[in-house]
Amino acid sequence: MPVEPYSDADASVVEQQLGRQPRGVAGVAWRCPCGKPGVLATEPRLPDGTPFPTTYYLTCPRAVAAVSTMEADGVMAEMSQRLVDDPALAAHYYRAHEAYLAARAEFGPAVPEIGGISAGGMPTRVKCLHVLVGHALAAGRGVNPLGDEALDLLGEFWAKPCLGEQ
Secondary structure: OOOEOOOHHHHHHHHHHHOOOOOOEEEEEEEOOOOOEEEEEEOOEOOOOOEOOOOEEEOOHHHHHHHHHHHHOOHHHHHHHHHHHOHHHHHHHHHHHHHHHHHHHHOOOOOHHHOOOOOOOOOOOOOOHHHHHHHHHHHOOOOOHHHHHHHHHHOOHHHOOOOOOO
């Protein structure tokens, strides 16, 4: 999946968003309509050698906060149960897992320690909505069904002023 180059200006914004410098950035996978990075693509192995399965890292503070609230409200448990109850949803989610692994392969050499492991609980459960939302934003609608659902629940989180704007 193509990503945009990660500029010095992007690095400054992301450091402000996260409160630290990100590691292993491969590029910007999704930008907010205001133009700021909202999802970073990361390399499968960080510069210090650590395997890093989170290919799509959600950085937008508004999205991160809203997704954290959804997680606290129990959305993950409900989605995980639906994967057990709905074979069609489970099959689509499995394809999202495969798409995630294929995208990771584009950002760096294979990392045996995380071979076959995507992120966010895929392909059998929902462990981290931040990953699923990041994946849905980066890949576009229709790739990750539960990421799409979470985005629908979030609404237009970008419509409020961005970080540093009031």
